[in-house]
Amino acid sequence: MLDAKTLRTALQEVSRTMTANRQYLIELDQRNGDGDLGISMDEGFAAASAFLDASAETDLGKLFVGMSKAFNEAAPSSLGTILSLYMMGAARVLKGRETADTAALGEALTAGVAKIMERTGSKPGEKTVLDALDPAARALSEHAAEGASAALQAAAMAARAGSDSTAAMKAVHGRAAYYGDKAIGLVDGGSIAGALLFEALARVANQ
Amino acid sequence: MLDAKTLRTALQEVSRTMTANRQYLIELDQRNGDGDLGISMDEGFAAASAFLDASAETDLGKLFVGMSKAFNEAAPSSLGTILSLYMMGAARVLKGRETADTAALGEALTAGVAKIMERTGSKPGEKTVLDALDPAARALSEHAAEGASAALQAAAMAARAGSDSTAAMKAVHGRAAYYGDKAIGLVDGGSIAGALLFEALARVANQ
Amino acid sequence: MKKIINKPANFVDEVMEGIVAAYGDRVRFLNGDRRILLSNTPVREGKVGIVTAGGSGHLPVFLGYVGQGMLDGCAVGNVFASPSAERMANTIRACDRGNGVLCLYGNYGGDNMNFDMACEMVELEDDIQTRTVRVKDDVASAPAAEASRRRGVAGMVYAFKAAGASAAEGRTLNEVAQVAQKALDNIRTMGVALSPCIVPEVGKPTFSIAENEVEIGMGIHGEPGIEVRPMMTADAVVDLMLDKLLADLPLEAGSKVSVMVNGLGATPKEELLIAYRRVHQVLSGKQVQLVMPYVGEFATSMEMAGFSLTLFKLDAELEALLRAPASTPFFTNENI
Amino acid sequence: MKKIINKPANFVDEVMEGIVAAYGDRVRFLNGDRRILLSNTPVREGKVGIVTAGGSGHLPVFLGYVGQGMLDGCAVGNVFASPSAERMANTIRACDRGNGVLCLYGNYGGDNMNFDMACEMVELEDDIQTRTVRVKDDVASAPAAEASRRRGVAGMVYAFKAAGASAAEGRTLNEVAQVAQKALDNIRTMGVALSPCIVPEVGKPTFSIAENEVEIGMGIHGEPGIEVRPMMTADAVVDLMLDKLLADLPLEAGSKVSVMVNGLGATPKEELLIAYRRVHQVLSGKQVQLVMPYVGEFATSMEMAGFSLTLFKLDAELEALLRAPASTPFFTNENI
């Protein structure tokens, strides 16, 4: 069951994961971007987690808004901004709730994906973070009945599979687009951050 | 016997020698200077030689003045300027003569050395080109009676020995002075240019 | 990593402190926020504000153009990273004098998204009118058919100048936005890079360029260019760049142009002048008139070696705007 | 060799052509001689001339200071090499307006010898009065006891400015020479280098600096410094430089100083500002007042990385001279 406390624990694990993968994400972004991906994921999730640690708020919607703002303040890079849009989209669904079951979380994250698509004009299949976030949200909703742990496990697997599938795609957004065909064969760094995010959530749900 | 024609031949050989040693002199100067020595010797002597090739003048003094000016135009580096002072000093002795025997040449080059010392405040023993030019002029005068070829051979050997002796000296002038004790053990690049000059003259006299 | 820095994480803050230490009479932080720089120069009542924002590491872009006759304020992010929407919104708020604010900035994903959010915020929360003009001058970053995807590079300096002068004249927000767009329609840039640069927090180069190669069309964050070529002479590089630029922005005989030869950071002024010499030869040969040369460092990528070439085709209005006085701690056209 | 050049042998000539292509309205060659640059700015009748000369490869030094309120003319040689005495003499002749010419230049063997010859020539052949003031501001190049052996580096820019302003005021040759010397007595510089540079005709670096090392006190042609140190933080480097400089030129509480943080060529402006920040912290802490900051590239060594720090201690006269207007294609204090 998602509430302020489990959200806090979850974000701590996500933040640790991004710190551990900072150098890896930098190197991924250096192949077809500017190399800041590891920095922004590390700093963005650290800020979101720090915000939760410091907040006495219990409304999940307000917590998601706060995370979104903290994330954008700390990491206003392309992906950072996209992830703060994601949280903002989810916040609308969670507004007024102190707890959310897995189905509600699935609904919220689906709204987050929609928010990204609306604001960036991107859609899945374009070699971006959406290729991880979109299948993850779908899997979460589909497997909601199996409980949080199983559903997040499925979401993590879907995110990773989605991320893997970006290797074959051609980028049309962001810096990677300037690489054209040269980046075909390379997995999108943002989608890997998406996979890492859901893998961290799955680990927490499993504990 | 030095006259306009032999002077021309001599400078052609000197110029060829400096071209052949351009890279070597650059590398010498790079150890404790700025690396331009090879460029300035190559270009300076080429200009002096070109001046002689183009001049119909027969007065040796005027030819030395012309060489001095051409040299300074083409190579106004420290050593280039010093060598044009050298030629200017020699010119005063040769003024009004169309020929000069070895004794007169010895006298002229001694005046050249004096001119350098007067204008730079330097003296032999300070790890400079003077350590080649001064012994060479002395040897030329001492061996003048033995004929041009033998005297220039002696001058070349004296220049080379003088140059070798600079390795043990500490530089007090020019860029090398900034290297202080670090340059002890290194032969002075300018003195090597001096030795190459007299070795070329000796070769010409031997033909 | 060979940089004159302290802790890499403090790089941007310390640069900002350096700017205010040196030029505190003419620029200031907004409420102590070391990522927002405002001009102290008094301006006419109700002047339209001009604001930009973007990643750090490109000085004088962007901060260096805050001052008289150019920008009113600027927010910066970390090296090569956008500042947050909140900071952009704060900058817009601080620069509004009741007649709205032009957001004039380079076309990069993060900056676009954050500026869009910022404009939404100030419109909703503060009733501040904004207009957005994105700089997309880099012809190497996309073909003409997809010009809206192009990146903004050194040409933005000309756009800051033109927009700044028109705002200083007292024009309306719409007029200032129009003039900025008109200037940009007449501005094209292309760059070449010889060596990479290092993001301080990353600590090593993002990419490499072989010792005997030149990256034609590389972007100011190391975005790949059109092609990698064996090292060429200055004249050959300039000719190649001019070909691309003129294909996109034809200059008829008799037209007037200001040319910017912009060093990316490590390229000596001597080399920029050798490049300018060639541009002058080629364009003069086409009976194009060169005025107000910009030769120097206007938009850099820290210690990257290379340069960009910008053409700014002038009509009478644009020329007058370019000639209007401007003075910031990093730029003045008093001697251009 | 990664340079934006054509034939290395044409390097200097093409730079000069670039300067005249860009700034031909304000500077010109003397009778087509591409090694002598003269100012076109009209000056008062009988103004004392100010002339400098030296090797190429240091832009804006020396050519960049030819213009209003600074130098009347400048002769340059090949990269890092003196021009000939004849060219110096021609420059002096062109800049004399009947009241003599100050020869103000860096203390280097070749320049010294050639300027001495040139002064002799114009005095004997043309009855032109000259005075010589040599710039010897580099504290790292010799101890204070042997200050006459010191090299001239970036501090010469301040000397050009002070002498130029005093000549523009209409002072006599002796007075101008005196003021140049007085300025120099209050100017000290020290540099550090992080990477070497390449003389185009040589084609490879004259010296090397290890990846993790910094050359403390290195000269602008790569003359060795005081010591080679493991790479240090910006603050530590600045502190070390300030210690040396202040030992030579003490600044009491209440004194006023203009500080120049001069990039040697490849060092980004960001880093220069980080260094300025530290200078400002330290000197402000000593109650020294910092005015008119010079942060940028004023005297370079082509693509060398590193920077120099110059202190110019001001009294009322020197401050007024520093504030007097100056404008050249490469420099103006309008925004300093």
Ligand SMILES: Nc1ncnc2c1ncn2[C@@H]1O[C@H](COP(=O)(O)OP(=O)(O)O)[C@@H](O)[C@H]1O
């Ligand atoms: N328009 C977009 N829509 C969706 N995702 C995007 C878009 N642009 C970039 N991304 C994602 O962001 C990642 C790059 O993020 P980041 O490194 O922050 O970008 P940058 O450094 O170019 O600002 C990409 O790997 C991609 O997944």
Ligand SMILES: Nc1ncnc2c1ncn2[C@@H]1O[C@H](COP(=O)(O)OP(=O)(O)O)[C@@H](O)[C@H]1O
């Ligand atoms: N004051 C001096 N007196 C005599 N010889 C000198 C003096 N200064 C330099 N030299 C000679 O000149 C040589 C260096 O010449 P050069 O490379 O032209 O100097 P730079 O490049 O420093 O101007 C030295 O090796 C030395 O022999």
Ligand SMILES: [Mg+2]
């Ligand atoms: Mg990135």
Ligand SMILES: [Mg+2]
């Ligand atoms: Mg030398």
Ligand SMILES: [Mg+2]
């Ligand atoms: Mg980025």
Ligand SMILES: [Mg+2]
């Ligand atoms: Mg030299």
